[in-house]
Amino acid sequence: MLNDDELLRYSRQLLLPRFDVEGQLALKQARVLVVGCGGLGCPAALYLGAAGVGxxxxxxxDRVELANLQRQVAFDQSAIDRPKAEALADRVRAINPEISVTAHAGRLEGDALAAIVSDVDLVLDCTDNFNTRFALNRACVAARVPLVSGAAIRxxxxxSVYDSRDEVSPCYHCLYPEQGNEDLTCSEAGVIGPLVGMIGATQAMEAIKVLSGKGRPLVGRLLILDAWQMEWREMKLAxxxxxxxxx
Incomplete structure (x- = not known):
């Protein structure tokens, strides 16, 4: 159940008729993996932690660098050269001491990746390279764990949300073949800071919907944002x- 501090902390969410105590308890009992603690992972983790994901x-x-501070809003000057996972975990704990936050400062791959994915209820892909995205997708499909995927550049x-529990849901590989994709990072192409905040926050919202069973997640749909024109488009995915x- 929710204790008195939690009832007060999450009171604005509990007021929502479609969310209520049932939705909050679903978040409290959930275990979520966020891979990538940069521009997308910072807002996603902050919002999920604040919302009460248990x-x-x-x-x-990776480690925090000066060039990260323009968009990776969980870090400040004192975090430079710290492992991103540990610095972000400390920030989330400072916001919400009611939850458990574990930092994994090494690269997840192979059996270690498969093991950790099979032990969670949801994965957020907040990375910036295709190899990791494809590996996460394979692990999530194998473990039948929903994947909330985000990307931002320029x-x-x-x-989008890829949910292998749904018989009609595509996976990330259905949209992007592994051959012919070339990584283009923010350090090479640039990125405007608020964009990653918007995408990361959207990933957090999708995660909350999937975990709580409330609302309509982006399963079978790809949401695309042009921040300079402030235009959202939606593509159907099969x-x-x-x-x-x-x-």
Whole structure:
């Protein structure tokens, strides 16, 4: 159940008729993995922690740099050269001491990735490279764990939810084949700061919907943002029957 401090802390969410105590308890009992503690992972983890997700696992093998501070809003000057996962975990704990936050400062891959994905209820892909995204997708499909995927570069971003528990849901591989994709990072192409906040916050909202069973998640839909024009577009996604991962 919720204690008195939690009833007060989450009171604005508990007032929502479609959310109520049932939705809050679902968040409290959930275990969520956030892979990538940068521009997307910072707002996503902060919002999920503040919202009361009971167990957060934050994974990133990178360290905070001065150039990160323009958009990675969980960090300040004193965090420079700290492991991002640990610095972000400390920030989330400072916001909400009611929850459990675990930092994983190494690279997740192979059996370690499969094991941690199979031990959570939801994964957020907040990374910036295709190899990790494909590996996360394969692990989530194998473990039948929903994946909330976000990406942002320059002034453009996108979000979708891939839920292998749903028979009609595509996976990430249905949309992007592993061959022919070239990584283009923010350090090479640039990115406007508020964009990653918008996409990361959208990922957090989608995660809350999936975990609580409230609302309509972006399953089978890709939401695309042009921040310079402030235009959102939606594309319908279908499962590829020939997909080597989920087909």
């Amino acid at each position: 167990n957060l696992v934050l994974a990133d093998d 002034g453009e971003g996108q979000v 499962r590829d029957p020939g997909c080597p991962v989920c087909g």
